[in-house]
Amino acid sequence: MSDAERDAVAQALARARAAGADAADAVLAASDSLETRVRGEEIDFVVQARQRTLGLRGLVRGSRGTRSAITSTSDLSPEAIDRMADETVALARATAEDPAAGLPDGGFADLRGAEDLGLGAAEDRSVSVEARIEDARAAEAAARARDPRIANSEGSQAASEFRRVVYGNSLGFLGSYESAMHSLACEPIARENGSMQRDSWFSVARRLAALEEPAAVGRRAAERALRRLGARSVPTCEVPVLFDPITAASLLGQLAGCASGYAVYRKTSFLAGRLGEEVASPLLSAIDDGRRPGGLGTRPFDGEGLPTRRNVLLERGRLTSWLLDSYSARKLGLASTGNAARGAGSAPSVGATNLWIEPGARTQDEILADTPKGLLVTELIGMGFNPVTGDYSRGAAGLWIENGEIVHPVEEVTIAGNLGQMLRDVDAVGSDLLWLGRIASPTLRVARMTVAGR
Amino acid sequence: MSEPGSLTFFRERFDVDERSLARILDGALERKIDYADLYFEYATQDSVALEEGIVKSGDRHVEQGVGVRAQAGERQGYAHTDEIDLESLRLAMANARAIAQHAAQGSARAALPRRADAGPNLYPVASSPTDVPVARKIDLLGAIDARARARDPRIVQVMASCVAEHRRVLVVGSDGTFAGDERPLVRLNVQVVAEGSGGRREIAYQGMGGRYDFAQLEQPSAWQPLVDEAVRIACLNLDSVPCPAGAMTVVLGPGWPGILLHEAVGHGLEGDFNRKKTSAFADRLGQRVAADGVTVIDDGTIPTRRGSLNVDDEGTPTQRTVLIENGVLRGYLQDRLNARLMGMAPTGNGRRESYAHLPMPRMTNTFMLAGEDDPEEILRGVDRGLYAVSFGGGQVDITSGKFVFSANEAYRIENGRLGAPVKGATLIGNGPDVLLRVTRIGNDLRLDRGVGTCGKDGQSVPVGVGLPTLRIEELTVGGTEG
Numbered sequence: 001m002s003d004a005e006r007d008a009v010a011q012a013l014a015r016a017r018a019a020g021a022d023a024a025d026a027v028l029a030a031s032d033s034l035e036t037r038v039r040g041e042e043i044d045f046v047v048q049a050r051q052r053t054l055g056l057r058g059l060v061r062g063s064r065g066t067r068s069a070i071t072s073t074s075d076l077s078p079e080a081i082d083r084m085a086d087e088t089v090a091l092a093r094a095t096a097e098d099p100a101a102g103l104p105d106g107g108f109a110d111l112r113g114a115e116d117l118g119l120g121a122a123e124d125r126s127v128s129v130e131a132r133i134e135d136a137r138a139a140e141a142a143a144r145a146r147d148p149r150i151a152n153s154e155g156s157q158a159a160s161e162f163r164r165v166v167y168g169n170s171l172g173f174l175g176s177y178e179s180a181m182h183s184l185a186c187e188p189i190a191r192e193n194g195s196m197q198r199d200s201w202f203s204v205a206r207r208l209a210a211l212e213e214p215a216a217v218g219r220r221a222a223e224r225a226l227r228r229l230g231a232r233s234v235p236t237c238e239v240p241v242l243f244d245p246i247t248a249a250s251l252l253g254q255l256a257g258c259a260s261g262y263a264v265y266r267k268t269s270f271l272a273g274r275l276g277e278e279v280a281s282p283l284l285s286a287i288d289d290g291r292r293p294g295g296l297g298t299r300p301f302d303g304e305g306l307p308t309r310r311n312v313l314l315e316r317g318r319l320t321s322w323l324l325d326s327y328s329a330r331k332l333g334l335a336s337t338g339n340a341a342r343g344a345g346s347a348p349s350v351g352a353t354n355l356w357i358e359p360g361a362r363t364q365d366e367i368l369a370d371t372p373k374g375l376l377v378t379e380l381i382g383m384g385f386n387p388v389t390g391d392y393s394r395g396a397a398g399l400w401i402e403n404g405e406i407v408h409p410v411e412e413v414t415i416a417g418n419l420g421q422m423l424r425d426v427d428a429v430g431s432d433l434l435w436l437g438r439i440a441s442p443t444l445r446v447a448r449m450t451v452a453g454r
Numbered sequence: 455m456s457e458p459g460s461l462t463f464f465r466e467r468f469d470v471d472e473r474s475l476a477r478i479l480d481g482a483l484e485r486k487i488d489y490a491d492l493y494f495e496y497a498t499q500d501s502v503a504l505e506e507g508i509v510k511s512g513d514r515h516v517e518q519g520v521g522v523r524a525q526a527g528e529r530q531g532y533a534h535t536d537e538i539d540l541e542s543l544r545l546a547m548a549n550a551r552a553i554a555q556h557a558a559q560g561s562a563r564a565a566l567p568r569r570a571d572a573g574p575n576l577y578p579v580a581s582s583p584t585d586v587p588v589a590r591k592i593d594l595l596g597a598i599d600a601r602a603r604a605r606d607p608r609i610v611q612v613m614a615s616c617v618a619e620h621r622r623v624l625v626v627g628s629d630g631t632f633a634g635d636e637r638p639l640v641r642l643n644v645q646v647v648a649e650g651s652g653g654r655r656e657i658a659y660q661g662m663g664g665r666y667d668f669a670q671l672e673q674p675s676a677w678q679p680l681v682d683e684a685v686r687i688a689c690l691n692l693d694s695v696p697c698p699a700g701a702m703t704v705v706l707g708p709g710w711p712g713i714l715l716h717e718a719v720g721h722g723l724e725g726d727f728n729r730k731k732t733s734a735f736a737d738r739l740g741q742r743v744a745a746d747g748v749t750v751i752d753d754g755t756i757p758t759r760r761g762s763l764n765v766d767d768e769g770t771p772t773q774r775t776v777l778i779e780n781g782v783l784r785g786y787l788q789d790r791l792n793a794r795l796m797g798m799a800p801t802g803n804g805r806r807e808s809y810a811h812l813p814m815p816r817m818t819n820t821f822m823l824a825g826e827d828d829p830e831e832i833l834r835g836v837d838r839g840l841y842a843v844s845f846g847g848g849q850v851d852i853t854s855g856k857f858v859f860s861a862n863e864a865y866r867i868e869n870g871r872l873g874a875p876v877k878g879a880t881l882i883g884n885g886p887d888v889l890l891r892v893t894r895i896g897n898d899l900r901l902d903r904g905v906g907t908c909g910k911d912g913q914s915v916p917v918g919v920g921l922p923t924l925r926i927e928e929l930t931v932g933g934t935e936g
Contacts, residue, residue, distance in 0.1 A: 096508035198853040382858035384880035395858030414932025452699035
């Protein structure tokens with residue numbers, strides 16, 4: 001991080017105070033990135049980018065609460081920052097007083113002798129466009145070499161991004177950190193008897209060396225597309241539904257949204273009012289840990305400067321914590337859990353850091369063998385989830401199971417139920433916890449759901 | 455518009471002028487480059503949001519940047535930066551050019567700037583919506599909150615927001631393309647939670663917007679029906695019963711259910727997927743893809759619509775494009791790159807979320823023309839099925855053609871009559887054949903209220919859809935009741 005970036009944050013804070021703010025905080029997010037896609041043997045695109053955005057929150061105290069406004073700019077000239085700070089305070093004065101608004105009351109992260117959270121490797125900084133093009137080429141070539149039925153693709157994409165975040169507030173906290181993220185994805189298309197199926201596989205990590213081998217990414221992507229050939233719908237029925245680790249993680253993501261302090265105090269979550277209750281199968285424990293080394297959601301402090309930490313959301317099915325920032329915590333009479341998320345261009349909100357479901361003892365194959373009839377879901381599409389009621393209905397693709405074995409691929413079906421009931425109906429948890437993002441899960445089996453098809 | 459208004463803005467603000475831009479582009483063409491362009495953008499956005507009866511916060515954002523692109527064959531080099539000055543531009547162009555340098559063809563010289571031949575401004579406004587005093591927006595949200603709560607005592611939560619945007623763009627291309635545009639956009643969102651007996655809660659959302667003056671949203675005739683509709687749907691859903699599951703006849707109401715077109719055929723007709731032959735519609739021009747009477751249009755030239763543009767994000771004037779004519783596939787949505795590679799003409803559908811993204815073929819406003827059937831008669835003709843009038847989002851797999859969209863106001867149809875409202879359900883179908891199973895087309899084409907946002911490759915752009923009442927046979931409904 002450059003002194004100029006710290007100076008921009010300091011200038012925004014000072015100017016906001018001078019313009020009449022009683023408190024303020026500012027965040028500067030900067031990134032350098034490169035991204036490329038190779039399709040077949042040809043480079044599709046290469047994108048190189050540099051971006052910096054400064055965000056400011058101005059707070060003006062009144063007799064019944066605090067007024068606030070958020071502004072951001074990608075114009076970081078001193079004049080633009082001054083203008084932004086003045087506008088922020090003027091805008092804040094137009095809003096209503098809110099007793100819960102304000103900076104955290106204290107307890108900011110201690111940055112002395114900070115531990116190494118594994119947010120990146122110094123040697124990766126010099127990664128070249130050519131090297132990432134080669135990664136994409138290798139994945140693409142491996143996918144196409146895997147089987148003659150892989151004759152086309154949407155391409156293989158490699159990306160590297162280096163981010164810097166500076167956060168400061170008028171209570172004297174000023175912290176910063178750097179992080180990196182590298183990814184490689186491959187999306188081949190399999191063709192047989194005039195019908196086409198696509199699927200994908202990808203790898204993502206804080207260090208280049210931690211990425212899966214490009215050829216392995218390509219092969220796996222090809223195998224996933226190939227196994228979908230000949231997919232068909234099934235008659236409408238009620239059966240056990242297995243979610244593979246990727247689709248199971250999407251259920252956990254929806255659960256996290258419903259455990260967000262904002263959804264809870266607004267009562268727009270089916271979990272509102274149920275803290276401490278058994279809301280899920282005793283097989284389910286879910287943990288959010290913002291300090292997991294090398295995690296994609298890891299950071300030394302959250303969007304309000306509070307230390308990140310480990311929170312248990314579900315303990316053997318019992319709902320033990322919400323995800324909170326200081327605003328939603330005040331609304332609920334609780335303390336922040338260090339889950340404030342703050343982009344430079346947005347107000348603080350709540351987000352999971354590294355959230356996962358604790359793995360069980362059985363492999364996916366073992367759970368499958370123990371399923372007389374059902375659907376293994378490998379892809380979900382659409383947004384059919386209602387957080388207020390938990391009602392769930394999404395398009396699905398996957399593999400049909402008869403007598404413990406996969407018999408054919410499935411498409412053009414929906415699966416429907418209610419997330420609350422689905423969580424209670426989980427009767428098997430796999431050992432195959434898989435990290436491909438900030439939210440991760442092993443295979444989960446839900447005892448009964450409606451599969452709608454032909 | 456393609457008046458020098460945008461150029462004047464960027465020249466004064468960033469000290470860039472026509473001659474130096476032409477020099478940068480000319481430098482690009484010294485290598486084997488087919489085309490190069492510069493995309494300047496300066497956007498202001500503000501929003502205020504109300505919940506628990508008060509506007510707790512307001513926000514305002516300024517985003518600026520420039521994207522520099524070089525094309526050679528199928529290859530594109532792109533560099534973007536939020537620092538708009540000639541030095542950054544030269545550096546970015548050098549990067550973009552290097553990326554494309556190994557390609558074989560191309561050797562054009564940069565042409566003299568040529569202003570795009572766009573028609574009259576589709577969205578003139580008296581004042582930029584971001585210049586409207588915030589107090590007026592706060593007042594509007596307060597009135598919305600009061601009306602929603604007064605409308606029905608079961609409303610326990612009202613969340614409303616008002617978003618205004620003013621975006622200036624300038625496109626300068628190596629073939630002489632020179633087009634600017636000023637794009638106002640406003641949007642009003644109303645979300646209410648109703649609580650019924652036994653603590654059952656339901657949520658409903660309604661929104662509206664377009665490229666017009668904020669004052670238009672302040673008209674009671676605009677926002678009051680919106681609030682009433684949100685309240686009605688939330689309260690209605692308090693009595694909703696589980697949705698049936700399985701394949702059945704579905705009648706779609708007019709307007710917003712047009713997202714069916716967007717998911718079922720819209721994405722599949724984008725030029726890039728068809729050039730790469732990854733779409734289920736590839737190589738099917740001239741073939742029957744829909745029932746007789748089905749005509750689908752993409753039209754970026756409808757005044758004040760959310761999906762409309764004077765020129766697309768590559769400087770091509772927008773147009774009305776026939777995609778499907780009386781059931782037969784007639785055209786694709788094209789940007790410059792894919793049009794060139796397919797030997798077709800660009801259709802003004804080259805769009806991008808911002809300067810930080812490469813343009814791609816995207817829809818503007820996509821809708822189906824009206825048929826001749828009376829909507830009420832269409833419903834009366836159905837023995838057993840689902841009538842869906844309001845939808846949330848959708849998604850499509852363009853390769854397999856499978857698409858979904860989620861209903862949030864729907865009813866059972868029994869013996870030609872509407873039954874109980876049913877809980878939200880996802881409908882799933884197959885893009886290449888769903889329109890073949892259209893059996894009745896209403897005479898009531900309606901465009902949506904201006905809330906559509908389409909996502910592709912991580913890029914979101916504002917769009918519009920429209921549909922007349924439509925009867926479709928054998929669509930799979932993803933409910934829970936057998």
